[in-house]
Amino acid sequence: MIKPYLRGQDINRWKAQWNDLWMITIKSSSDYKSEWSDKGDLAEKVFSYSYPSVYQHLLKYRDRLISRSDQGTFWWELRSCAYWNSFEKPKIIFPEITWRSQWCFDTEGLYTNNTVYFLQGNEYWLLAVANSPVNWWYSWRKAIHGKDEALRFIKKYVLKMPIPIPTSEVLLKSKELIDRLINISQKLNTTTNTILDWLCVEFEITKPNQKLRSLLDLNSDSLITEVRKVRGKKKLLSAAALKALREEYSTTIAPAKELALEALQLEHQLSDLVNQAYGLTPEEIDLMWKTAPPRMPLHRE
DNA sequence: ACCGAGGTCCACTCAAGGTG
DNA sequence: CACCTTGAGTGGACCTCGGT
Known part of the structure; x- marks a missing residue:
């Protein structure tokens, strides 16, 4: 129930750095059965007996938890999520708001908030392409720009990133x-x-x-x-x-x-x-460096 | 020590699409 | 068709740093 989690800022190039942060992940009773799920008026009591220390902790924030616009069936639960299981599997993670080319693997089953997005699997080639200078060059022109020169790696963009086939x-x-x-x-x-x-x-x-x-x-x-x-x-x-x-x-x-x-x-x-x-010619590679955006992951040799 | 500017990050909210 | 679940986007809050 208490899981280690990453924020966007904890992701570095090639390797994320978990900062001792934990997330209380209580799934919504609407799509996950817990001890209290079908206890109606007694649910809170059952929850408090089942996880006394978590209950005591959350009680401190009861009012704010209740007034959340997104929540589970009960005030101590998170809103429902269709992909809970995916967090635990190997994945390629990246910050959604980003100033640099920072993609890496996570095989430790880390959870994230929505400043981190991920792709299922541990395809090395995908990681190579994602972190490449040419992809940063391309992303700078194709991805949505946010405030302060940030790129937004939202789903719509990332799913369309062109990935060449390697030998x-x-x-x-x-x-x-x-x-x-x-x-x-x-x-x-x-x-x-x-x-x-x-x-x-x-x-x-x-x-x-x-x-x-x-x-x-x-x-x-x-x-x-x-x-x-x-x-x-x-x-x-x-x-x-x-x-x-x-x-x-x-x-x-x-x-x-x-x-x-x-x-x-x-x-x-x-x-x-x-x-x-990608089949880039020397001229094209030269052009890429000549028209390089800010904060390319590498500099021309 | 204070202040303003700039850099960095996330909480909040809207709405599409599913369900009964 | 009303309600609910889940996907999705973004502007403001917070932090840092350099100058006074």
Whole structure:
């Protein structure tokens, strides 16, 4: 009943990062039988006995839950959903409102709110095409634009995305590349989180700024600059603390940057495969880069 | 510390289509 | 044909950051 869930903002390219969020998913009695479903006036009582702690929690929001325009048969239920089972199966997930090319697999059965959409299955090739620079180029021209240069990946658009047919060699190669890319992305996510955690514990940085959150773009000096900025310049860093920062940079962040570099090369290879499958000529590929929209997932080599 | 601008994200609501 | 279920779209709320 209590499921881990993702928001649009938790999705990164190749790998999503679950942020310890949980969703209480109580299905509507209109299409799912629960202990209380046919208990009429006693339903609330039965629910409260069946799930006392959830009941106590929801009770705090009773009025607001009752006034929802969308809800299940009972006030503690969600509105009905035709595809509950699909959440638990392997899927390709993507944010509906998006500024970047961010598609990835979820095989952990994560639930989502409606800022995340998904396609059933774990087709590697589909993921390769979805994340490709050429698809971002195409989407920029064909998908609905929302506020602030966002693209809206609504159903109507996504179902019409043209997917080229790959040869079996291309299929095999792309799978290999994607597996490695997912692996690297996961490692880079973990590294970033570990360092941010360390900064929190050792340097009292509870709210890292944008630059610290994209750790891998920093060099040794800019890391120190940002740490000082966020802590407030009045809190001096000791010589030992400075040394620790520099050491951590060379033992953890520098190697991670190497990995990021490898990922970039893999990305280029994968992009080439996708372009090839579309049968793009060198002139067309050149045109794509010359007319590239903002925030292409890669830059021309 | 405050403020405004800009960036990011989601809650809310409408309505199509199904059902009895 | 009235009601209900589910699909779908979007504008405003919230957050961050840089400048003063």
